[in-house]
Amino acid sequence: MVARASLAKRRQLACAGCALRPLCHAPVPLPDAQPVVDCRRRLERGEVLFEAGTPQSSVFAVRAGFLKLAAPVEGSGEHVVRFLLPGDAAGLEGFGARLHAFTAVALDDCEVCEVPLQHVRRLADAFPNVAAHLRRLLAGELAEAHARFAGMAHLSAPKRLAGFLLDLAGRWAERGYASRAFRLPMDRREIADHLGITVETVSRVLTEFRAQGWVTVKGREVILHDPEALRAYPR
Amino acid sequence: MVARASLAKRRQLACAGCALRPLCHAPVPLPDAQPVVDCRRRLERGEVLFEAGTPQSSVFAVRAGFLKLAAPVEGSGEHVVRFLLPGDAAGLEGFGARLHAFTAVALDDCEVCEVPLQHVRRLADAFPNVAAHLRRLLAGELAEAHARFAGMAHLSAPKRLAGFLLDLAGRWAERGYASRAFRLPMDRREIADHLGITVETVSRVLTEFRAQGWVTVKGREVILHDPEALRAYPR
DNA sequence: CGCCTCATTGAACTCCGTCAAACCGTGTGG
DNA sequence: CCACACGGTTTGACGGAGTTCAATGAGGCG
Numbered sequence: 001m002v003a004r005a006s007l008a009k010r011r012q013l014a015c016a017g018c019a020l021r022p023l024c025h026a027p028v029p030l031p032d033a034q035p036v037v038d039c040r041r042r043l044e045r046g047e048v049l050f051e052a053g054t055p056q057s058s059v060f061a062v063r064a065g066f067l068k069l070a071a072p073v074e075g076s077g078e079h080v081v082r083f084l085l086p087g088d089a090a091g092l093e094g095f096g097a098r099l100h101a102f103t104a105v106a107l108d109d110c111e112v113c114e115v116p117l118q119h120v121r122r123l124a125d126a127f128p129n130v131a132a133h134l135r136r137l138l139a140g141e142l143a144e145a146h147a148r149f150a151g152m153a154h155l156s157a158p159k160r161l162a163g164f165l166l167d168l169a170g171r172w173a174e175r176g177y178a179s180r181a182f183r184l185p186m187d188r189r190e191i192a193d194h195l196g197i198t199v200e201t202v203s204r205v206l207t208e209f210r211a212q213g214w215v216t217v218k219g220r221e222v223i224l225h226d227p228e229a230l231r232a233y234p235r
Numbered sequence: 236m237v238a239r240a241s242l243a244k245r246r247q248l249a250c251a252g253c254a255l256r257p258l259c260h261a262p263v264p265l266p267d268a269q270p271v272v273d274c275r276r277r278l279e280r281g282e283v284l285f286e287a288g289t290p291q292s293s294v295f296a297v298r299a300g301f302l303k304l305a306a307p308v309e310g311s312g313e314h315v316v317r318f319l320l321p322g323d324a325a326g327l328e329g330f331g332a333r334l335h336a337f338t339a340v341a342l343d344d345c346e347v348c349e350v351p352l353q354h355v356r357r358l359a360d361a362f363p364n365v366a367a368h369l370r371r372l373l374a375g376e377l378a379e380a381h382a383r384f385a386g387m388a389h390l391s392a393p394k395r396l397a398g399f400l401l402d403l404a405g406r407w408a409e410r411g412y413a414s415r416a417f418r419l420p421m422d423r424r425e426i427a428d429h430l431g432i433t434v435e436t437v438s439r440v441l442t443e444f445r446a447q448g449w450v451t452v453k454g455r456e457v458i459l460h461d462p463e464a465l466r467a468y469p470r
Numbered sequence: 471c472g473c474c475t476c477a478t479t480g481a482a483c484t485c486c487g488t489c490a491a492a493c494c495g496t497g498t499g500g
Numbered sequence: 501c502c503a504c505a506c507g508g509t510t511t512g513a514c515g516g517a518g519t520t521c522a523a524t525g526a527g528g529c530g
Contacts, residue, residue, distance in 0.1 A: 157485080197486075198487060200487075219494095
């Protein structure tokens, strides 16, 4: 009972802050009276939502759970482009080549809203504010991508990891959750592939942070005792 | 005389392949009969077109010359996000926060077309294909940013530099110029800040490539003798 | 010619990747 | 219930690619 209520509340929160909200709340229904969103698509842990290189048929918004957006890297491994939290949109990058540029994989059981591409197109054509919203979303992702890129290229491993934890805490806070203590949805390898370092380095740096008393990390549970120290990490 | 003809031709080429072409060639003029583009804005070497953090008032397309798009990095230095060649668009990333995310600086004397933001907005609202084109541009840049990001994180310095030279050659070829011999519009520091390495490493790797007989590099003049060898560089 | 910036080269150091082993939590089967 | 196996995590030792510091060389411009 408690779990159900909690899940409903989490969804409500997700919709309130959803990146695709303007699409769901278009002033006028679509011509053929179809619902904008085919909701309730559920994914199990490890399930692939869409794969890099395949034709894009929809865009998505995360209602509950977490996903990773990853690009395959020649040779071995992958590059984790970004982690998707509830309210985040995915699949917008496919507007360009009409092919998905990344692969989206569920990190745990989750639920996503699916908006077929022709609906997006029709909504954008009919409502300028929807089109403008999509531009804003894309531009925001672009600016963020380059900001992360800039950091990656010039910052040390501890600084990257500190930034990662703070970023996650911030996104958590945006969604109305405790930003000092949370559970990591991803494993060490995925963190490493996101930051461009190795699992061993992730582990070593975390123990260093722990030794400084800045964080408590046990498995995937994280508590940030001193975010300022992390922010102030030199170099 | 020869110079003038050459300049005119270069502009024609730039317009033919311009990323903002659909805006200039809207089927119907704007209501108030204003020209879409305030062209002929000229920049001297080192001049700033727009600065990160300032409000965005226009988007731009490069007609002639070269610019760099850079993000300031906390501490020291900057991260060069991308180099702009004739035909490239700039300033689209400001759609998000309505602030420029990067700084654009002319690398040499150049000429850009300026499209005021309200014109962009009106064109996008009036013509769905213009809106769709803007989405495609943004999505393309986003996919490219992440692709570069993925490469950066996992590749060695020589591989990065090899990729950089090949990328530049390719973009040169796209514009109808010789792709085997060209002049670098940027200095070593800017290359280094683009690739996330130091100037010294850039220099060392270039001498290594030279020693292998793969390239001739003298100052900013570059000749690629063996692009395949660069492409095949291990790791 | 001299000054300044940019590019190159050299030598010492360091951070991080690689390889390898130990550790831990969880699930499985006896 | 314990033993065992297995994946993910942690820790250690070592080496190498690239940074840092410092000095020299090469153009460009007054």
